[in-house]
Amino acid sequence: MNKKNVFYAQSGGVTAVINATACGLIEAARANQEVLGKVLVGRNGILGALHEELIDTSLESAEQIHGLRYTPAGAFGSCRYKLKGLNEHKAEYERLIEVFAAHDIGYFMYNGGGDSQDTTHKVAQMSERLGYPLICIGIPKTVDNDLPITDNCPGFGSVAKYVAVSIREAGLDVASMAETSTKVFVMEVMGRHAGWIAAAGGLAAEEEGQAPHIILFPEITFDEKAFLEKVAQAVKHYGFCAIVVSEGLRNAAGEFIASAGLKDAFGHTQLGGVAPVIAALIKSQLDYKYHWAVCDYLQRAARHIASKTDVEQAYALGYKAIEFALTGKSGIMATIIRQPGIHYEWTIGETPLETVANQEKALPRHFISEDGFGITEACRDYLSPLIAGEDYPPYKNGLPHYVRLKNNLVPKKLREYTK
């Protein structure tokens, strides 16, 4: 029997646990080496396939591969590069198939968000059209938690934990100082179009008066007057006000409150800097002393405070993707299924790629409190298990000891790729 190789790639913004998925996938493939060839990983995501830059993971030790479980970001490089439509740019897909054929690749595993699941779907269609047998499986990943069907997206639980821990800690700080100094603290978090990450901040407030007192969601149009009243109320009742604001907050005209004016390769506007705008507004209207923080990449790279649940799910999805492939399944994305019951239990399931490609799941309105500034119990019930458990990386010299792979490429067999 001819053992086919597996192609795997990471796509889009990286997370604290995307390498845990790679770890699960490579360890599952190694556990099935009587039927599977090597796992070849695209250097810098799908670009690695186009440019025939394939990392040979068989050259990495078991120890190094295991280290991926606790190493954040993309160990093989990721990319923001979206394949065009099938007919629009057929040559790109043909090149992929050409590279896969040259390297005896029978499995295509793509780890990313909604855009990436669309790519996986198109690769599956093209391989069928060209008569090249290829098992195509999508694996979810996005800190934004905006993929449909799956209970949640790997990477999100760890960002959620980081955000909730951070606003709890900063809230205690501000509470200590509020009598004579800072009264308002504004923390900006990610979430371009969906308020999942901002909502996670709400988990920190378990008792009356605890931070955060206000959450500003991208789903709720910014109402300056109601907001300022709420800030003043919090300062009056609790002595201070802690605010979590999503980078995607918009005004009534639908414009982002702050925008860097840059667009990424997917055409999304690059945001950042809404926290200082909100802080300055409070200063000018209420004259409270303020501080603000912008978490940016720190939040999605924070493997040191990763959610154990998140790490386990990320690993399981990678492992299961190989098992699905071995049963001949294709054209699916692996999903997390939440089991009914009071205690959080989950299994890995599957869904056809077309159900998730290019989809975005917004935070439902019933997860946001009536006044638009907080989360509901339903939201808390959903989010709480996703941040459960700690999974600390090993430390050396006081710092997390993350692995650095050799990342040797397999020899090229084809001509250079030019568009």
Add this chain to the structure above:
Amino acid sequence: MNKKNVFYAQSGGVTAVINATACGLIEAARANQEVLGKVLVGRNGILGALHEELIDTSLESAEQIHGLRYTPAGAFGSCRYKLKGLNEHKAEYERLIEVFAAHDIGYFMYNGGGDSQDTTHKVAQMSERLGYPLICIGIPKTVDNDLPITDNCPGFGSVAKYVAVSIREAGLDVASMAETSTKVFVMEVMGRHAGWIAAAGGLAAEEEGQAPHIILFPEITFDEKAFLEKVAQAVKHYGFCAIVVSEGLRNAAGEFIASAGLKDAFGHTQLGGVAPVIAALIKSQLDYKYHWAVCDYLQRAARHIASKTDVEQAYALGYKAIEFALTGKSGIMATIIRQPGIHYEWTIGETPLETVANQEKALPRHFISEDGFGITEACRDYLSPLIAGEDYPPYKNGLPHYVRLKNNLVPKKLREYTK
């Protein structure tokens, strides 16, 4: 024998471990209750003494007090309030002594930075002048690490660890994405006049090419041209550039690169927002896609990633302050003494208050690399042991389970205080 009570207060900006000092102090006092009375803590720092708002710690359980060891920020409230000169505002000092006399306080223990050690010193002088017997002991605390004599300042080691961990993690993130997306990442850290915190970021770079590639210190005048060249070099050689910038960065005219224009009660300008300025400069001159983060309070409140060494030193200083007091020592600040040798070992020592009052210890020039953009081996040798070890708080529902004290006040005996 009349057992005198102990007054303790936290002053200025709080830290991840200032409560560990309170924990050590209260536990030491409880261990010596045959000779010591209660520990009464100023609500919101020294203001609590002026307003006769004294928290009775004897009403807190041993378990709650022990919980202070792993709870960040100021559990009793802190304040930014500087006592005036002895002659300038004698009434304020007389009020303090009046409150201490009314509550049978024989020990004054003040936990803060250089400004606070000055206050401790003045209280000691005034008690002598007024013939009120009071043992006065200062306990160091400041994330800025700018107190002289002591090897380091409690609070700093944990900020240092947070900053080094954060830039390592964010650096891995940027490295993953740099091929098609973000090439430059700028992280802003605290340190108004001293670059100790920024320097700590340098610990993350243990191998060639690792983040951070550039550190911008308050001690080194910002040289735009040299900086931009260094950024371009890093991007060329490593594919990306990670930068740690101190909030206190200044231009050739001595002005802060970014300033919120606010001043605190000590007359210090409140800073924030140099990261976006640096990022925008890079965009305009080099046209690299960038991201930036501002750590702000998150860095000094981050008990979840505290340095074990820092926690142990903070606790030991509080404990030893009581032991010093019981031997009759007064007019001193407890210090950390680094023992000679390859392995980091430390003991608690003492220094007269006048040697530390209102002093600031800048980062020595030989701790900064010749080009002004990094740290030297000498700096690394000094900093490295301060971030050693992890000391995780307990977790509940996926979040650090920090204690919240009852903070009951002792009944007032005096008239209201008015200036």
